[in-house]
Amino acid sequence: MTPAVAEAAIRDFHDTFAAVRREVGKVVVGHAPAIDVILTAFFAGGHVLIEGVPGIGKTLIVRSLAEALNLSFNRIQFTVDLMPADITGTRVINEGADGRREFHFVPGPVFAHVLLADEINRATPKTQSALLEAMAEQQVTVAGTSHVLAPPFFVLATLNPIEMEGTYQLPEAQLDRFLVKVVLAYPSQAELERILSSTTTAELPVVSPVLARETAPERVEALRRLVRQVLVAPHVDRYVATLVRRTVPASGETDEALARYVTYGSSPRGGQALLLCAKVLALLDGRPHVTFEDVDAMALPALRHRLVMNFAADAAGVDSAHVIERVLAAAGRLRA
Amino acid sequence: MRDRSRDEAIEVLRRQMRAVRRRWNLLALQRVLYLLIATAATGAAFVVLLALRARASVFVVASWSIAGGVLAAASWVVRDGARRWLPTARAPAWIDARAGLRGRVATLAELGAGARTFFGPLLVEQNARRAEDWRPHRLLPDAVPLAPLLAALLATSVFFALLVFAPRLAPAPAAIVVSDAPVGPLAAVDADDVEPARVVVARAAAEERTDSDPARLGREGESVEGEPVLEHVASRLPRSLRDRIRDRLWGPAARATGTAVEMDRSRRDRSTARPSGTRARDSDDDARWQVARRPPPPDATTARAGGPGARGDGSPRGDDPSRSGSGTGNGGSGAGTATDPNLFGAASAAENGHATFDLPLAARVHALGSGPRPPSGDAPPAAPDAAPALAARPRRDAPVLRMTVPAAYEGLVRQVFAHHGTESP
Numbered sequence: 001m002t003p004a005v006a007e008a009a010i011r012d013f014h015d016t017f018a019a020v021r022r023e024v025g026k027v028v029v030g031h032a033p034a035i036d037v038i039l040t041a042f043f044a045g046g047h048v049l050i051e052g053v054p055g056i057g058k059t060l061i062v063r064s065l066a067e068a069l070n071l072s073f074n075r076i077q078f079t080v081d082l083m084p085a086d087i088t089g090t091r092v093i094n095e096g097a098d099g100r101r102e103f104h105f106v107p108g109p110v111f112a113h114v115l116l117a118d119e120i121n122r123a124t125p126k127t128q129s130a131l132l133e134a135m136a137e138q139q140v141t142v143a144g145t146s147h148v149l150a151p152p153f154f155v156l157a158t159l160n161p162i163e164m165e166g167t168y169q170l171p172e173a174q175l176d177r178f179l180v181k182v183v184l185a186y187p188s189q190a191e192l193e194r195i196l197s198s199t200t201t202a203e204l205p206v207v208s209p210v211l212a213r214e215t216a217p218e219r220v221e222a223l224r225r226l227v228r229q230v231l232v233a234p235h236v237d238r239y240v241a242t243l244v245r246r247t248v249p250a251s252g253e254t255d256e257a258l259a260r261y262v263t264y265g266s267s268p269r270g271g272q273a274l275l276l277c278a279k280v281l282a283l284l285d286g287r288p289h290v291t292f293e294d295v296d297a298m299a300l301p302a303l304r305h306r307l308v309m310n311f312a313a314d315a316a317g318v319d320s321a322h323v324i325e326r327v328l329a330a331a332g333r334l335r336a
Numbered sequence: 337m338r339d340r341s342r343d344e345a346i347e348v349l350r351r352q353m354r355a356v357r358r359r360w361n362l363l364a365l366q367r368v369l370y371l372l373i374a375t376a377a378t379g380a381a382f383v384v385l386l387a388l389r390a391r392a393s394v395f396v397v398a399s400w401s402i403a404g405g406v407l408a409a410a411s412w413v414v415r416d417g418a419r420r421w422l423p424t425a426r427a428p429a430w431i432d433a434r435a436g437l438r439g440r441v442a443t444l445a446e447l448g449a450g451a452r453t454f455f456g457p458l459l460v461e462q463n464a465r466r467a468e469d470w471r472p473h474r475l476l477p478d479a480v481p482l483a484p485l486l487a488a489l490l491a492t493s494v495f496f497a498l499l500v501f502a503p504r505l506a507p508a509p510a511a512i513v514v515s516d517a518p519v520g521p522l523a524a525v526d527a528d529d530v531e532p533a534r535v536v537v538a539r540a541a542a543e544e545r546t547d548s549d550p551a552r553l554g555r556e557g558e559s560v561e562g563e564p565v566l567e568h569v570a571s572r573l574p575r576s577l578r579d580r581i582r583d584r585l586w587g588p589a590a591r592a593t594g595t596a597v598e599m600d601r602s603r604r605d606r607s608t609a610r611p612s613g614t615r616a617r618d619s620d621d622d623a624r625w626q627v628a629r630r631p632p633p634p635d636a637t638t639a640r641a642g643g644p645g646a647r648g649d650g651s652p653r654g655d656d657p658s659r660s661g662s663g664t665g666n667g668g669s670g671a672g673t674a675t676d677p678n679l680f681g682a683a684s685a686a687e688n689g690h691a692t693f694d695l696p697l698a699a700r701v702h703a704l705g706s707g708p709r710p711p712s713g714d715a716p717p718a719a720p721d722a723a724p725a726l727a728a729r730p731r732r733d734a735p736v737l738r739m740t741v742p743a744a745y746e747g748l749v750r751q752v753f754a755h756h757g758t759e760s761p
Contacts, residue, residue: 002457003457003458003460003461003462006454006455006457006458007458009454010458226454229453229454229455230455231443231447231453231455231456231459233439233442233443233446233447234446235429235442235446236439236443285438287438287439287440287462288455288456288458288459288462289439289440289443289455289459290439291438291439292439293438
């Protein structure tokens with residue numbers, strides 16, 4: 001492989017990313033950093049958990065992303081009475097022309113390239129866990145039969161932080177399967193004015209597909225493979241490992257002031273997520289290798305939902321973002 | 337073929353890394369060296385300056401403080417040098433940060449030939465493309481660290497200038513005068529006078545002391561019981577250093593003067609701090625330094641030139657206007673400056689080599705002289721450095737007994753007592 005080919009691949013990745021970003025930006029006002037993180041997680045091959053108040057544009061972001069990428073899109077509104085089969089699909093009895101009856105699998109909404117799991121914390125843990133296999137192994141098993149999900153498979157779940165009545169906390173195992181967690185802030189005055197003006201007119205903005213429908217899945221998969229080709233030097237690996245271990249109180253490397261607020265730290269999957277996202281940032285910067293700055297930039301979204309904080313943290317008003325910032329500051333001195 | 341060229345490119349980049357590292361480490365070494373020189377020279381300059389100008393007690397404290405400061409600064413310089421030292425493992429990351437290469441060199445250095453992946457060639461090519469940006473002479477344009485070098489030069493220049501100009505800081509050499517008579521405290525001596533005109537070595541007169549006065553440790557080196565006390569090494573070393581510096585730069589005479597000044601000062605300090613209700617202390621046989629204040633000009637110039645004050649007769653110098661410009665300088669205490677040429681009368685003709693002197697050894701001799709001139713104008717202020725023990729009162733005039741000189745010795749006696757001065761009798 002010649003340098004020119006690699007450089008062209010990086011340029012293609014960068015152009016695709018920028019085009020998708022631009023199309024999503026047509027309909028989504030503001031939230032630019034959140035959109036960047038979501039797209040980064042998408043090209044890194046992970047799933048995204050979005051936390052934000054209702055009406056802030058969570059669904060719009062996901063839908064416009066699917067439209068821009070020209071991928072299939074499904075939405076599941078999670079409720080208390082939602083059953084696992086409502087997600088994965090179920091088997092129904094079909095009677096053939098010859099009168100024979102046989103079970104036939106009807107795929108659920110999970111069979112899509114882009115899946116929006118809206119207000120995922122409203123479903124019971126049993127239903128929530130129905131997504132586990134799909135998210136981790138890109139397949140669902142119904143009645144003993146595994147059905148592979150067509151790549152790319154991208155889950156974008158939303159959480160409503162203010163309506164906690166009748167909700168179920170997401171289990172840590174499921175949280176860990178999200179590559180990043182994005183917190184959508186309330187739009188600013190200027191953004192709100194733009195939202196009002198752009199969404200109440202007769203001519204609504206339309207998202208144009210960036211990729212051809214027939215080749216979109218393959219193109220996305222190729223881009224995802226390209227991300228994994230990005231070079232990571234051992235010193236960056238060490239840095240990521242240090243960051244992750246410093247969030248784990250049991251490792252003994254955590255700052256004592258922080259260790260008393262954290263019950264469980266990040267899993268190794270957090271390190272993987274961090275490095276994959278950093279690779280995307282490296283490509284966007286035109287580099288074939290990851291730097292410390294790439295890692296630092298993605299540390300918060302990649303690790304914040306993996307830290308289990310205790311009551312002392314709640315009482316002291318310390319959240320996971322605070323812990324990660326402190327860990328980054330301490331680790332930054334190590335890399336100098 | 338392509339792999340070989342890539343390996344060669346990697347090797348070129350590695351060589352460049354080593355060159356940058358060597359250059360930086362050389363700079364770091366020079367920096368440490370220059371800063372150490374600057375630190376040492378600055379400390380030495382302060383020590384020399386204090387040794388020449390400060391009191392001994394101040395010098396003891398200051399010299400240890402300077403030594404501590406120099407040690408602290410030197411350790412900081414060495415630690416800083418160690419921190420700046422670039423080991424092989426850290427060199428690529430340092431080059432990246434210095435040249436703004438965003439981790440390219442560090443990644444290539446660590447992955448090296450192992451970077452045979454999709455992006456490996458691109459990484460090598462990007463590094464080769466930007467190799468010009470971090471050439472040793474471009475990344476580190478200065479061959480020597482200018483600021484530390486200037487600091488070292490400045491400090492050493494100050495130090496050597498101090499050595500060169502140190503003799504100008506020397507006080508006028510005081511005459512060392514030895515006296516048999518005991519001397520008491522000279523109240524008129526200025527406490528800040530470090531340039532005495534004369535140092536009198538004599539036995540100390542009786543002093544007032546109390547039994548309970550801790551200042552009974554009046555004489556250095558003695559305890560209350562009279563047992564010798566060893567001076568602490570923390571004090572002895574700086575004093576020794578100060579003496580050496582003064583000896584080397586000013587000569588031993590100045591050292592003696594300085595020592596006398598300090599001993600006199602400390603003695604007077606003790607006297608000042610002594611409470612009332614004291615009793616007389618027996619005089620001892622120890623020699624005691626006394627310091628006489630420099631007389632007012634123009635006699636001071638005469639004293640510095642080794643004039644009458646340096647005669648070694650213990651008499652006060654420069655406070656007698658009649659003696660200015662006498663030029664002889666060999667008279668006895670209280671004697672005049674001229675001799676009667678006919679002191680012994682006419683010479684006899686007899687030559688008898690076996691004859692003896694009629695003049696007894698204890699005979700008193702009165703020298704005729706011009707005597708002091710009558711004062712004119714306002715009376716000058718009393719000489720504060722008058723030594724009452726040496727010249728408490730004028731000597732009573734006594735007649736000179738004429739004696740008979742044997743003829744055989746007449747010529748010799750005339751020759752011995754002949755007046756060779758220019759002054760008329």
